Amino acid sequence: MIDLGISKLALIGAVALIVIGPEKLPRLARTVGTLLGKAQRYVADVKAEVNRSMELDEFRKMKESVEDAARDVEHSIKTSASDFEKSWSDVTHSPDTSPGFEVFPEYRHPKKNWRLKQGATPQWFKARTGMRTRTQSGAARVARFRPRPGRKP
Incomplete structure (x- = not known):
């Protein structure tokens, strides 16, 4: 950088005042200021x-390092999952090799719709057996069967 002190700036100003003249010096100073501002903005x-x-x-x-780490984790999970599946299939398909291990059949949904079954019960049967025909909230049920304070049992 150029080392400009106050004395050097005063000397440059005095020479400019003599060479350029007092009429054109303010306009030249504005032009130099705008050019310096543009140069500073360009550098910034x-x-x-x-x-x-x-x-x-x-x-x-x-990003590349994170992607590589994610690929490594994915690969390790896939290999461990395949090892687990292999060991699980060995255990489930050969019950005689591990004593005390029972293989249960896979769960199958009974394919019944309990709402239809409940709705198919006739009203006279519900009334005779005491089945509820209307739903009640828990609070209403408690209030219904709570002993009243004025009566003695």
Whole structure:
């Protein structure tokens, strides 16, 4: 950087005042100021672009490392799952090799619709056997069977 002190700036200003003249000096100063401002903004933009490209490269490297780690984890999970499935199939298909291990049949849904079964019960049968025909909340049921305070049993 150029080392500009107050004495050097005063000397440059005095020479400019003599060479350019007092009429044109303010306009020249404004022009120089705007050009310096534009140059500073351009340098700042270039620095920001360089920093962004460096960060982008770092993010790419980080992304690749995370993807590699994810692939490794996925591969290890697949291998362990296949080992587990293999050992599970060995255990379930050969019950005589492990004593005391029973193989139960797979659960099958009975394919019955209990709502239809309940709805098919005739009303006279429900009334005779005491089945509920209307639903009641728990609070209503408690209030219905709670002893009243005025009566003695």
